[in-house]
Amino acid sequence: MIINLWYVAEWSETVKDKPVKTKVLGQDLVLFRDLTGKVQCLANVCLHRGGSLAGGWVNEKRDCVVCPYHGWEYDGKGKCQKIPSEGKDFTVPPRFRVDAYPVEERYGMIWVFMGDLPEEERYPIPDLPQYGDPEWxxxxxxxxxxxxxxxxxxxxxxxxxxxxxxxxxxxxxxxxxxxxxxxxxxxxxxxxxxxxxxxxxxxxxxxxxxxxxxxxxxxxxxxxxxxxxxxxxxxxxxxxxxxxxxxxxxxxxxxxxxxxxxxxxxxxxxxxxxxxxxxxxxxxxxxxxxxxxxxxxxxxxxxxxxxxxxxxxxxxxxxxxxARRKLIEEKGWHIDLDKRDSFKGRTVLTVPSPARREARENGQKWVFDAMPTIPPVKEPQALKAxxxxxxxxxxxxxxxxxxxxx
Ligand code: FES
Ligand SMILES: [Fe+2]
Incomplete structure (x- = not known):
């Protein structure tokens, strides 16, 4: 399974006014549609005690998904905006953040970018000119x-x-x-x-x-x-x-x-x-x-x-x-399944998101560990052969x- 690619996570029509749980690259995701109609996609895990965000609801202002366990609210950027138990004046620390993935809706499908590449480095979503064309x-x-x-x-x-x-x-x-x-x-x-x-x-x-x-x-x-x-x-x-x-x-x-x-x-x-x-x-x-x-x-x-x-x-x-091997051996984008499995049930691992990369570049910490990937091969003999x-x-x-x- 390869990170840093767009994948279809769900049909557009499935995501209406409630959060929807889906899974891509073995990672649970929550999708929700905000007030502007835009679909947001977050890692489906709450920073607090690991609640499943998809089991919650969209808040009244329709800009956050609410964790069903203690009511923490997360916006489309994955930032925790509200912690009800701490009262109105509490300022949520910027570190309280889950991975949020870029989303595009095309062809009645919700495309999610499962990786941390900046926008200009992402391979584009494939064209489908027949979609919406009355000739077809x-x-x-x-x-x-x-x-x-x-x-x-x-x-x-x-x-x-x-x-x-x-x-x-x-x-x-x-x-x-x-x-x-x-x-x-x-x-x-x-x-x-x-x-x-x-x-x-x-x-x-x-x-x-x-x-x-x-x-x-x-x-x-x-x-x-x-x-x-x-x-x-x-x-x-x-x-x-x-x-x-x-x-x-x-x-x-x-x-x-x-x-x-x-x-x-x-x-x-x-x-x-x-x-x-x-x-x-x-x-x-x-x-x-x-x-x-x-x-x-x-x-x-x-x-x-x-x-x-x-x-x-x-x-x-x-x-x-x-072409797929190149992503694995030259770019190092393949998830290391054995290593990932060694953490199973003990540690939350999430596919790195663009915000996590920015945080790292600014020397800030990220709560969840990154999904391990197989490092690029220094001497790609197999690839050459x-x-x-x-x-x-x-x-x-x-x-x-x-x-x-x-
Ligand atoms: S686990 Fe989500 S608010 Fe406590
Ligand atoms: Fe076939």
């Missing part, structure tokens, strides 16, 4: 996996599995014909173009969906990964003017659970009457994937390529692994038209 019909969906988020992302951008796992996307017999046409790779995102030959579609009133495309008709599929939000976006060009865009934000709730906040957009058949069928097909695809991903071994995405083998059709997935193999995969292909950008 959007459907939200949600799915929870018993799997690590990185495994979920890798599955989402892996086109070769489609012929075997998803009957709607491919035949095993056409697997050799599918190919990656283009790979574009950046620091925090990558995109590829794939050519596939899927079956004719089924269903619809009087079977109308079969008219969308012919059997085994050449179809372009563009998967994309983004490190912020662990987003997978897939664009499928069914026929000219007929496209589907799937946007999945894969939130690591903890290292065993991934909550996918999804939108599916279509540029055709935009009437509501077609939503039910679309939603059902989307959930079927997620269930087909989950059966495979939840049973994969090892549980976590391998740290190197040493104990598995890769082939040309894995090259786009490898660009994601590589990995890079060599990935570069081999991404450059050594006969039928591809590469544009690798670093």
């Amino acid at each position: 019909r959007g459907l939200p969906a949600e799915y929870t996996w018993n799997a690590e988020a990185a495994r979920v992302v890798e599955n989402g951008i892996d086109i070769a599995h489609a012929s075997f796992v998803h009957p709607v996307f491919g035949y095993p017999s056409t697997a050799p014909d599918n190919y990656i046409d283009n790979v574009e790779k950046h620091e925090w995102w990558g995109r590829s173009t794939n050519v596939m030959f899927p079956p004719q579609l089924k269903g619809g009133f009087l079977g109308w969906r079969k008219l969308i495309r012919k059997d085994k008709q050449e179809t372009r599929v563009h998967p994309e990964w983004q490190l912020p939000g662990m987003v997978v976006r897939i664009q499928i060009d069914l026929r000219p003017g007929w496209q589907i865009v799937m946007f999945d934000a894969n939130t690591p709730v903890d290292e065993h659970t991934t909550r996918t906040f999804a939108w599916q957009f279509r540029s055709f058949m935009k009437f509501k009457i077609f939503d039910k069928g679309s939603h059902k097909r989307l959930v079927t695809i997620l269930e087909e994937d989950a059966r495979i991903v939840e049973a994969a071994n090892p549980y976590y995405l391998p740290e190197t390529l040493a104990n598995e083998v890769s082939v040309k059709s894995d090259k786009f997935m490898s660009t994601f692994r590589m 990995f890079e060599k193999e990935v570069v081999g995969l991404t450059t050594d292909s006969a039928n591809s038209n590469e544009s690798i950008v670093d």
